[in-house]
Amino acid sequence: MTRPISFLRPSLIAAAALALAGGAVAQPVDSARAKAMLFGDAAPQVQIHRQDFLSADDGKIVAQIGQTLTYYAAIAAAPAEGLASEASVAQTNFHGIDAARRAAVTACNARRTVSGPGCVVVASILPKGYAPQPVQLSAQATRFFGEDFARIKGPKAFAISAATGSWATGQGAGATADALAACNRRAREEGATDCQVVIEDK
Structure with a gap:
């Protein structure tokens, strides 16, 4: 059976839209403060956004x-096409829920084949115990932070791309510049150059 949800990284259209939607840059925090803001590896919590076009069975599938x-x-879907359409899409491993939602809606709208209302978010996937934090990292980046980055001594920096979910680190002299350059190289492959340093130890 064809799976109704496509697991995509952000499309170039989605990345461009997210880059334009970027907000003010927060000041980086040190790794000790960042550690207190990040979440763990426990099973995520799935927040279902009820929509009139979703049946009870659809809701179970989304969950x-x-x-x-x-x-x-x-996860986003097109109301006029329903969940089981090629337009339905999941966007995953971002550094914040707003970025994930925008990317999912943008990617879904780019895949629509039927005219009608624009795509809407039908589910948000959040870390267990979620509450907004000044610094947020994807699950993958959070794991790297705990297992590797936090153990590095001396100057270091952690840069992320909100538009693509890309990230990179640097250490030693020039850590900040190295992290930014590496992050933007990765983000550029998906149509964005919006990386920001969010964690920095001097």
């Missing part, structure tokens, strides 16, 4: 799919 995704993620 099951959501459990397989890594935070921050979102």
